[in-house]
Amino acid sequence: MVVLVIMGVSGSGKSSVAEKLAEKLSCSSKDADEFHSMENKKKMTEGTPLTDEDRLPWLLAIHAHIQSLHGQTGIVTCSALKKMYRKILLNGHDKSIPRHSDVLFFYLKGSYELLAERLSQRKNHFMPPSLLKSQLETLEEPDDSEKCLTLDISESLDSIVSRALHYLQSCGLS
Numbered sequence: 001m002v003v004l005v006i007m008g009v010s011g012s013g014k015s016s017v018a019e020k021l022a023e024k025l026s027c028s029s030k031d032a033d034e035f036h037s038m039e040n041k042k043k044m045t046e047g048t049p050l051t052d053e054d055r056l057p058w059l060l061a062i063h064a065h066i067q068s069l070h071g072q073t074g075i076v077t078c079s080a081l082k083k084m085y086r087k088i089l090l091n092g093h094d095k096s097i098p099r100h101s102d103v104l105f106f107y108l109k110g111s112y113e114l115l116a117e118r119l120s121q122r123k124n125h126f127m128p129p130s131l132l133k134s135q136l137e138t139l140e141e142p143d144d145s146e147k148c149l150t151l152d153i154s155e156s157l158d159s160i161v162s163r164a165l166h167y168l169q170s171c172g173l174s
């Protein structure tokens, strides 16, 4: 089976989708926020976007977690906004050797308006809605060279999860 990375900007539904999908696949799920340093969390809470330097140790820690699954099925949520970040998740520091052919990205795609509405309604989360603009400016959508399925966040959670499961079945991955 595969490691599934649920990616997209803040508020795109990564945690919500991961929770339901992990239930359906009976597998582990880790939230990228668990890997952030106190400094990174403080910065975001104060409304300051993270830089590439801030994100590097965090991405490497998530990469190490993916490696630690040793090919077991698992889900990880991570904004994974830039192509370079996704390469780090796959290969760590070593950019030349793709080690993880068995990692698949699910990209949760949505409009600014819908994301802003969902973030404005969300309670008890450290990530302020004001960071949405910078998240979208930083985002580089996955291209055809990346193993990724794009999912439309305007659909219901159940529908998104069932599309993801259907895709895994059609690839012979579940």
Ligand SMILES: Nc1ncnc2c1ncn2[C@@H]1O[C@H](COP(=O)(O)OP(=O)(O)OP(=O)(O)O)[C@@H](O)[C@H]1O
Residues within 6 Å of the ligand: 008, 009, 010, 011, 012, 013, 014, 015, 016, 017, 077, 079, 118, 119, 121, 122, 123, 127, 153, 154, 155, 156, 157, 160
């Ligand atoms: N498909 C959906 N339909 C309706 N509401 C949704 C959907 N997906 C997520 N939501 C709601 O949108 C909000 C944001 O979702 P969630 O917290 O899962 O996003 P996230 O990508 O994990 O955010 P962050 O990266 O900031 O932690 C939540 O209140 C969630 O209940």
Ligand SMILES: O=C(O)[C@H](O)[C@@H](O)[C@H](O)[C@H](O)CO
Residues within 6 Å of the ligand: 009, 010, 011, 032, 033, 050, 055, 078, 079, 080, 081, 127
């Ligand atoms: O790359 C980033 O700027 C961060 O990962 C953010 O996306 C937050 O961690 C997350 O969205 C809040 O839960």
